[in-house]
Amino acid sequence: MTLRWIKHAVTFSVISLITFPASAQDDKLAVVASFSIIGDFAYQVGGDHIELDTLVGPDGDAHVYEPKPADAMALARADVVLTNGLELEGFMNRLVTASGTEADIVTLTDHVQTREEPGGGHYHFVNGEAIFHAGAHDPHAWQSVVNAKIYVEGIREAFCAADADGCEQYEANAERYLAELDTLDSEIRDSIAALPESNRTVVVGHSAFGYYEAEYGIRFLSPQGVSTESEASAADVAGLIRQMREANARGIFAENISDSRLVEQIAREAGIDVAGVLYSDALSPAGGPAPDYLTMMRHNTHAITSALASD
Amino acid sequence: MLRNLAYTTAITLVLSGGALAQEHDHSHEDVTLYRVFVGDHAEPHVTAFDLGDPDNRWTFETTGQNKLYTVNNGAAVVAVQSDDDAVSFFNSGISLHAHGDHSDIEISDPAAIEETLTGPRPFHMIDHNGKAVINFDRGGYAEIIDTHELSHGELVTTRLPQARAHHGYAAPIGDTWVTSVASDAPVEGDAAPDRIGLQQVNEDGSPVGEVETCTAIHGEAFSGAYLATGCQEGVLTVTDGEDRPVFEMLQYPNDLPNGESTGTLLGSKAVQVFLGNYGADGLVVIDPVDEPHFRYIELPFRRVDFVLDSANARFGYVLTEDGTLHQIDLLDAEVAQSARVTEPYSMDGHWNDPRPRLAMAGDEVIMSDPNAGLVRRISSETLEEVGTIEVEGTPYNIVVAGGSGVVHGAEGEHHDHEHSHDHDDDQIYQGYFDDDQVEERALSDWAGDWQSVFPYLEDGTLEPVMKHKAENGDKTAEEYHEYYEVGYQTDVERIVIEGDSVTFYENGEPLQARYASDGYQILTYEAGNRGVRFIFEKIDGDEDAPQYIQFSDHGIAPAAADHYHLYWGDDRAALLKEVTNWPTYYPSSSSADEIVRDMIAH
Structure with a gap:
């Protein structure tokens, strides 16, 4: 009797609040993921049990995202908010304040062994300009599959805490996915082990691969210390090219979230072609080369090992 | 090791002048x-x-009645005196610099900037992307002011000419500009011409694109990636596109009251959203991306003024x-x-x-x-x-x-806040961190194996840090070296903190004792800002171990320290006065390079 009454009341409120989409309609766990990679992890663990809102979508850069009123509203009705932390989502605190959300705000890097950011930050390239993102720690922890597992475990715990009824399902989903991550991790290690020891260095525009470097032993050079006021100065680029020669760097990569002008300039001056696009901070749209995390890591690893394997 | 205190007291006398800055530098008062x-x-x-x-x-x-604006995150204040053809500028004395997870604040007295701008009827002012742009309604141009230079007391301007003088504005969009445009129809006497739209222009005022219609254009604001401006037919938005600005007219929907429009806009700095008036007694919330673009709020009476919450969007x-x-x-x-x-x-x-x-x-x-x-x-x-x-x-x-x-205390001259010297007047410190924000901390915040940085100073490892400080400070690298030589001086090369046990190593010889919390003391430094010492008292252990140890590590509430300054001795009160010698410890696992990097980053 009581239950039926509640159901009725819920239906009624949906009619009156027609501008609010979805989640109020059912009793699914309402989850907000700050950006696409965490969104994929959440989907892997939550499956159909959750109503998922991802704020910064495919090819979006969480560092420079401008949050919308709809994002604050998504937070307001969320049960769980999943964030990376380490200052990746500069917009999140103000969004949490504006939304007045009572959701659990989960920082998935809390249990990750973080890397200090050399120089106190890293560079992004937007419209041909280098933009410095200050931060004591490198936020791109998901670039190591070992860390991705910590994210997934954190999500499993957060979902179970917020929705005890669904916990069994979340645990089963997480177990399956963690096994897939283990497979991925070994694959990456195997494909890099197959490379000649002397071919382990590539170049990227934005230093987002520190965790990949530490985990898998590929060295990523990037134009650090370039002027924030203009394109990389000739001296910076010359220095990088010298470093590339010394380290026998064979691949130079653009990134999906960044504009590629700077790496194209470096490639031109180094006399090599841009070897492809790496997915650093966001997935590709569905149908692209990196629509989910597993595919993204395989795509990146394949792109890197292909460039380094060639003579 | 207790000789350490006596030694540093003597140094206090020698160096009392410049010493306090260091304490700020590392105390990071909120x-x-x-x-x-x-x-x-x-x-x-x-x-x-x-x-x-x-x-x-x-x-x-000033010269006339002042309409005030803050620019460059409040570092400067612009006073537009429309009826008196003048614009004055002030350094607010407060500058905030976003710096990763926190902002740095620098405080001094406000000051008028000597130079002023004059010209026919300055009116609307826009602050965006490091530029303050003031439209001179009867001059037919906008003056572009570099707000960074302004914060340093310099008035550096560029003039953007418009085709015809009018009550309007010019605004930067990415690397290019837009300006409101007046009709070229003749007017009677000194009546103002009609305003017809918005157009992309170069910084020299030469037109680039077509005029985008925005009849009677009035009122503008930036939020997120968008500039929004009020028109008779709707709100025109502009955002930086791949090659040129992208314009979109958001027409007023039919469910808004007829015959009204938006003429004043506010843009949120936290969420991409605008609040505008709609007529005299209505407001509209404007979302430039998602539908519905307009949501109407009826007011019971006519609006006098409105503002957006800067703390909660x-x-x-x-x-x-x-x-x-x-x-x-x-x-x-x-x-x-x-x-x-x-x-x-x-x-x-x-x-x-x-x-x-x-x-x-x-x-x-x-x-x-x-x-x-x-x-x-x-x-x-x-x-x-x-x-x-x-x-x-x-x-x-x-x-x-x-x-x-x-x-941070590195730039001493910014902290000469002359109203903050009287330590007895509570009011003086209002605005600084509140006492109730300070919380007790457990010894576990400093648990670990720690090394003194003094040997690194002595062997030259820290010279890059001194050079870095010299480049950004008011002393030479040699002077910084001398200064830190006093600051870091200690014979205790290693400290191990585990549970309530603290072990001090001097020339490899351990001294061990157990300590219990003895509360904290909020200290006020000469420049008016404050720091917190967390104090622990010996409960038992080696006789030669100090009676009191006091930590200072930038924090005012529980948090694991990544490095710290430690003061020790048997006289609790005397220790609190110690400000020139602050033996400094980093994790023993940190390499010399990591310490150098960390010091430079701070």
């Missing part, structure tokens, strides 16, 4: 300070005062002519609560008659009340008045500079 600037309605002057301590007060003479505040302040919920597009805050101020009469104006200072709405001769402080949460400040004359236009940040 500071909140708001400074209010009020323009008088009748008299050509601006009064500034510190909100928490209004006796800190300054008055600046959900809210805005509007004063209506019945003297009621309304809290607007931008997400739900409704009036969340209302409260009477002053006497009625009718909107009949001239738009520039003396009526209240609103500004924000953290969680307070700051409102000038011209007839009462007051500035009122109103809680943004409850809409209750929390205080009033008398201001001579007829206080009218108002802005607030400041905010919360962390004080």
